[in-house]
Amino acid sequence: MGAALVLRYLLRKSLGWLLMIVVATNLTYFVANFFLDPRANYLQLRPPRTPEQISRSLAQYNLSRDTPLLDRWWHWVSGIVLHWDWGYSPVGESVNSQISFRIGVSAQLVMGSLILSTLIGISLAVYTAARQYRFADRFAQGVSIVTLNTPVVVASLAVVLLAIAFNQSVGSTVLFVAGAQSPTVSGFWPLLLDRVRHLILPTISLTVISYAGTHLLQRSLLLDNINSDYVRLARAKGLTRQRAIRRHALRTSLIPVAITVAFAIPALFTGAVITETIFAWQGMGQYFVQTISKNDVHGAVAVAAFGALMTAIGAILADIAVVALDPRVRVS
Amino acid sequence: MTTNLPPLQHTVSPVDSTLSQPLSPAEQRVVRRGERLSRRRLYTRRFLRNRGAVAGLVILILLVLFAVAGPLLTSYSYTDVDFTNLTAAPSSQHWFGTNGVGNDTFAQTVHGLQRSLIIGVVVSLLTTLIAAFVGAVAAYLGGTAEKAILGVVHFLLVVPSFLLLGLISQKAGGDWKVLILVLVMIGWTYGARVVYSLCTSLREREYVQAARFMGVGSLRIVLRHLVPNIGSLLIVSFTLGVVTTVQMETGLSFIGFGVKQPDVSLGSLLGDGANTITSAPWLFYFPATMLTLLTVSMALIGDGLRDALDPMSHSAGRA
Numbered sequence: 152m153g154a155a156l157v158l159r160y161l162l163r164k165s166l167g168w169l170l171m172i173v174v175a176t177n178l179t180y181f182v183a184n185f186f187l188d189p190r191a192n193y194l195q196l197r198p199p200r201t202p203e204q205i206s207r208s209l210a211q212y213n214l215s216r217d218t219p220l221l222d223r224w225w226h227w228v229s230g231i232v233l234h235w236d237w238g239y240s241p242v243g244e245s246v247n248s249q250i251s252f253r254i255g256v257s258a259q260l261v262m263g264s265l266i267l268s269t270l271i272g273i274s275l276a277v278y279t280a281a282r283q284y285r286f287a288d289r290f291a292q293g294v295s296i297v298t299l300n301t302p303v304v305v306a307s308l309a310v311v312l313l314a315i316a317f318n319q320s321v322g323s324t325v326l327f328v329a330g331a332q333s334p335t336v337s338g339f340w341p342l343l344l345d346r347v348r349h350l351i352l353p354t355i356s357l358t359v360i361s362y363a364g365t366h367l368l369q370r371s372l373l374l375d376n377i378n379s380d381y382v383r384l385a386r387a388k389g390l391t392r393q394r395a396i397r398r399h400a401l402r403t404s405l406i407p408v409a410i411t412v413a414f415a416i417p418a419l420f421t422g423a424v425i426t427e428t429i430f431a432w433q434g435m436g437q438y439f440v441q442t443i444s445k446n447d448v449h450g451a452v453a454v455a456a457f458g459a460l461m462t463a464i465g466a467i468l469a470d471i472a473v474v475a476l477d478p479r480v481r482v483s
Numbered sequence: 484m485t486t487n488l489p490p491l492q493h494t495v496s497p498v499d500s501t502l503s504q505p506l507s508p509a510e511q512r513v514v515r516r517g518e519r520l521s522r523r524r525l526y527t528r529r530f531l532r533n534r535g536a537v538a539g540l541v542i543l544i545l546l547v548l549f550a551v552a553g554p555l556l557t558s559y560s561y562t563d564v565d566f567t568n569l570t571a572a573p574s575s576q577h578w579f580g581t582n583g584v585g586n587d588t589f590a591q592t593v594h595g596l597q598r599s600l601i602i603g604v605v606v607s608l609l610t611t612l613i614a615a616f617v618g619a620v621a622a623y624l625g626g627t628a629e630k631a632i633l634g635v636v637h638f639l640l641v642v643p644s645f646l647l648l649g650l651i652s653q654k655a656g657g658d659w660k661v662l663i664l665v666l667v668m669i670g671w672t673y674g675a676r677v678v679y680s681l682c683t684s685l686r687e688r689e690y691v692q693a694a695r696f697m698g699v700g701s702l703r704i705v706l707r708h709l710v711p712n713i714g715s716l717l718i719v720s721f722t723l724g725v726v727t728t729v730q731m732e733t734g735l736s737f738i739g740f741g742v743k744q745p746d747v748s749l750g751s752l753l754g755d756g757a758n759t760i761t762s763a764p765w766l767f768y769f770p771a772t773m774l775t776l777l778t779v780s781m782a783l784i785g786d787g788l789r790d791a792l793d794p795m796s797h798s799a800g801r802a
Contacts (some may be wrong), residue, residue: 171641178642186650296535300782302730304737304753305771306762315761326715424645425734429757440738443649451646458643 157474164470168463172456179455180224180448187446189214189241212239214448231391238449240442249438252352254457256331257434259350260427261419264357269412271358272365273405279366280373282397291366299363303356307429310356326352329431353430357423361415365408372404403477409472416468417461517611529791542780546773550600553593561594562745563587570763580765582755584661591747592769598659598748600775602732606663607724610670611717618672619709623686623701633679636672644669646729650742657743662735668726674720681713693703715792722785726778733774 200208209215213226237246273297279288298306314326327333327349328470336345376382377400385395397418424436431437435457442450530536555579559565564585565577573580579588580702621632655661685691686709694704696724710717729749735741736750743751749770756766 171638175638179646182647182650186654207680217618240635291639293535296782296786297779300775300778302774304733304757305775308753308757308771310786312760312764312767387679423738426736430579439646439649440740443646443653444739451650455643455646458646459641462641 153457154437161467161470163207164467165463168466172459172463175459176452176456177224177228179454180227181220183448183451183455184220184223187443187448187451188216189446189448190216191446192241209241210380212241212243212276212449214239214241227405237453240445240450246449249450250435250453250457253433253435253438255422256432257420257436259331259346260353260357260432260434261416261423263350263354264361265416265419267354268358268362269365271362271371272407273401275362275366276369276373277396277401278383280370280377283374292370295363295366297366298359301360303360303425304361304429307353307356310352310359311429314352321420328352331432353426353432356430357419357426361419364415365412368411369404369408374399376400406476407472409476410469413469414465416460416465419456420461491550523655526584526791530787533787533790535783536791539780539783539787542776543784545603546596546780547600548623549773550593550596553596554590557587557590557593558739559587559590561586561590561747563590570759572763573765579769580763582763582766588752588766588769589750592773595747595749595752595770596724596773596777598742598746599729599732599750599774602659602663602666602748603725603729603781604779606666606670606728606732607721609663609667610674610724610728611721613667613671614674614715614720615678615710615717616705618675619705619713620701621675622679622682623691623705623709625686632675636675636679639669648735649738652735654738655788657741657746659742659746659748662732662741666731670724670728676718677716678713681716682709685709685712716786718792719785719789722781722788726781729774729778731783749777 181291189209190202193200193208206217210218213223213230215223227238230238233246237250239245240249249388279291279326282288311328314328318326325348331346331349332342333345333349336342373396377396379400380399382395385399386392390398418436420435423434424439424440426432427434427436428440438450439454441447442454528697554560559577565581565587566585568581569578569585570583571577571581573588576589577589579592581587582591617636621629621636648669651665652662655665689706691704694708699707732741732748733750733753735753736743736748737757739751739754741750742748752770753767753774756763756770760767
């Protein structure tokens, strides 16, 4: 029993997911080729290009419609397998460099709000479950229902409005509404401060819409467990009520929450599309919008592959969380 | 815990109407003394006890009335352009102001609300029906059909649905009917998975076995015995599905992949208003308020229905 077995189990799961990712990515390649036509990008250029010229320009990026689709696909696949080269956009930007730069930007945004919203959600749940049906509980629940169901667009724009009002009342731009960093700042500490000032607003708006799900789920799970025998036993042993809830009731009811949070990671990466658009962050979500509106087949497929990879990682993390938290689980 | 006690009631009605076994005359007299409730009245009573749910229902009815009666209140249509009022603040002539092109924001908000409501309701209805049918069929038939359907469902869950949505609706050029089709095609998978898990236990029940041995056809068993038994789940998932769909549609239209000019939805209105949020905030306030009211009221109704329809529920007090 132990690490080797868990490892083998995870390895088998990962292989299954890898297969799914490969199939999904290849399917997206054909779907994207069907729906996106890179020739459209050259049609507005002045002086006008002839179809032959356009085709020749696109051919160097493996996007020309004159090459049969299967040939292009083979070229694309062998590029990825042999050189880890995900291709080029219709105007010749490398997908690899775009993605590697944007993953970092997205990660800053997503990880901060994921950690914050999980912490806030769980601690709010512990606080309110211990005071079921009292004012604090009812109030927090009402607020959570509203924020959970507020559309992302509305929440983010409301945060922007509040920040602008705040900046005006202070008299200087304390919180930046757009971008990930200012271009002119240099030095380690100024740069860090600048980053944080850019990060605050998008993080707040992502946290506001996502903490409530954790809060409501954790609260109802805690309430299911709070009156069970082992919590009463813990009280009888002499633990305070708070301690009994945190040590015993919370531990068992944390498992479904951990699963949900793990599965929320991929949704956060792609779901941050709107937040990134509003706050003008050059992250994965914004790249996704850009690739589709600019007929960038290779970029769109890379985003799809990234999304599928995140789903797989979320699912595997959920498995690990269950094994780590629940001593009853035996992997087989 | 003392706080768990249900509130005091004037009428005592301990009889669950679902237990409709024949009773002796003496028993019936006992039952009559307590009020006997039909199932519908039981659900209605439980629903109405939930203050949030009632508030949600009232808000939703008002929104629907507003969407239906709104066009009658103004002389402008959502495509009309008033060149004398560009980006005008709310006034007696334009109640919600105008945008940069001169469209009346009131007329546009009403139309956008109609669009969002129609898309939300139709998509959620269709996805719930498809999910119920496919999930129940997979669970009932078993064997190869089960494996095939589950394979498709799991695969569609991995495929990045938001990307497919963007690709197809971008190509469709902003037609809301195509948007509905695409949202349905992608939305049914998760529900089908949930229905499937529930039906795997239902299919082993005696009444399903009995129907099968009587020679009732598979389709009929699925439609008459399996699906009605998860009816309450379906009703709740329909209401919450409206919230999800409206959010999805808003997001797509906001980034420009959903409903497009000249048609408007609340999402595309927000997309237009976002750029002028400091200079013309009314372009943001009104659509945003409508949208938030719509999603929050639907969510409150869904929660209320879940408590009212759940036979195990204690949160709505006793029947």
